[in-house]
Amino acid sequence: PIVKELFGLSDLEDEVREAFGLKRVIVVPGDSDESDHVKAELGRAGGRVLRESLSSGDVVAVMGGSTMAQMAKQFSALSQMKENWFVPARGGLGESVDYQANTIASELAKRAGARYRMLHVPDHLSEEAYQTIMQEPNVREVVDMIRGARIVVHGIGDAVTMARRRKLVDGTIDELVKDGALAEAFGYYFDRHGRVVHRMATAGLRLDDIEAAEMVIGIAGGKSKGEAIASVMRFGHDDVLVTDEAAAREALRHI
Ligand code: F6P
Numbered sequence: 001p002i003v004k005e006l007f008g009l010s011d012l013e014d015e016v017r018e019a020f021g022l023k024r025v026i027v028v029p030g031d032s033d034e035s036d037h038v039k040a041e042l043g044r045a046g047g048r049v050l051r052e053s054l055s056s057g058d059v060v061a062v063m064g065g066s067t068m069a070q071m072a073k074q075f076s077a078l079s080q081m082k083e084n085w086f087v088p089a090r091g092g093l094g095e096s097v098d099y100q101a102n103t104i105a106s107e108l109a110k111r112a113g114a115r116y117r118m119l120h121v122p123d124h125l126s127e128e129a130y131q132t133i134m135q136e137p138n139v140r141e142v143v144d145m146i147r148g149a150r151i152v153v154h155g156i157g158d159a160v161t162m163a164r165r166r167k168l169v170d171g172t173i174d175e176l177v178k179d180g181a182l183a184e185a186f187g188y189y190f191d192r193h194g195r196v197v198h199r200m201a202t203a204g205l206r207l208d209d210i211e212a213a214e215m216v217i218g219i220a221g222g223k224s225k226g227e228a229i230a231s232v233m234r235f236g237h238d239d240v241l242v243t244d245e246a247a248a249r250e251a252l253r254h255i
Contacts, residue, residue, distance in 0.1 A: 009245065016241065016248050019255045020233035024049070024240045031246030032067075033222035038244055043070025046219035046242040050153055051077065053215055053240075054084060058150045061089040061205055062108065063186055064101040065155035067219050072107040080113030087146045089154065090187045090204035091121025094166035117142045121203045134203060146204045152213045156220035157184045158228045166200070183228035185218070185235075186210065192227075192254070194234030210237050217242065226250020 009027045017025040026045050030038035050071070054060070062068060086109040088101030097103060102118045109116035119142045121133060133139055157165075159181035163173045176198055180191035187200040188207065196207065210216055216237055220229055221244030229243060230251040243251070 012245065012248050015252060016243070019252060020230075020238075020241070021236070022233070022238060022241055025248075026240075026242045027248045028221070028242075028244050030244055031221070031223050032244050033224050033246065039067065039221065040070055040074070042219065042221045042242060042244055043067060043072075044074045046071040046153070046217070047075040049217055049240055049242055050075070050151070053151055053217070054081065056081070056083040059085045059087060059145055059148065060108070060151045060153065061087050061146050061149035061213075062101055062104050062152075063089045063154040064093065064095045064099045064104055065157065066099055067155045067221070068101075068104050068153065069099055069107075071153075071219060072104045072111070075108050075111045077112040077114075082113060082115075084112060084114040085109075085145065086112070086114055086116045087142065087149065088119050088204065089146060089149075089152060090200070091119045091202040092123040093187055093200055093202060094123050117145060119143070119146065119204060123202070125201070130201070130203070139203065143203055147206070147209045149205070149209070149213060151215045151217065152186075152205065152210060153217045153219065154186050156218055156225060156229050156232050158182070158225055159184050159189050161224075163189075172198075183231035185232045190231045190235055192231055192234070194231055194236060196235075213237075215239050219243075221247045223247060223250050227254045230254035 013025045032039040086105040162184040179197040181189040189198040217240045223246040
């Protein structure tokens, strides 16, 4: 807290909280775009919030990405969370192994002494193959668990950056841009009003599950993500935002 007052970050946190109607906002000093150290701090702060939010028996659904990976890597529990479950929020979303939600869920569970389940749904499935996979009892069971998660933790990305990272074809990227997509979170693309303009076809959490979850925590930083963060906050179902100073200031420019 003393450090925050020194940097004037408590005021910034209040401003962001009020602007987007959030319950809690944590801002770490600096810009993750410029420094890996800031990104690590962002991950650490996210982990702290998650730990404070957890009660025994909770199921936590987590997304992938490098920010979530930073959080997982540094997560520490005060005691073994034997009654908790970590599950990936969505199936295959075209991320490399280190950044997959499955990897992050298992890492968190190991560090927490908790349990985890995996969801193996490949990318680019045909509708038919998807329907078949969804009938597997094992997959169904995990999907039901994911959809009933009390806590959801997710990253946020710039729409075009994420579309490229997932190797969407140029035509789809052009369409996203034409539809005004600015942000991506949990496999959905959002415009500046927080409206969904596109979604990735995969299993797991759906928008109504996010609306139903008791606690949704977004973790994202870096000036380049400011506008994307504002879009997802406008979607309006996050309770907590963990971000950095540069992203917070940029997001406020887009309210
Ligand atoms: O693909 C998973 C995901 O959480 C996306 O929903 C989000 O846009 C992205 O990763 C964020 O990734 P990073 O933290 O690497 O910017």
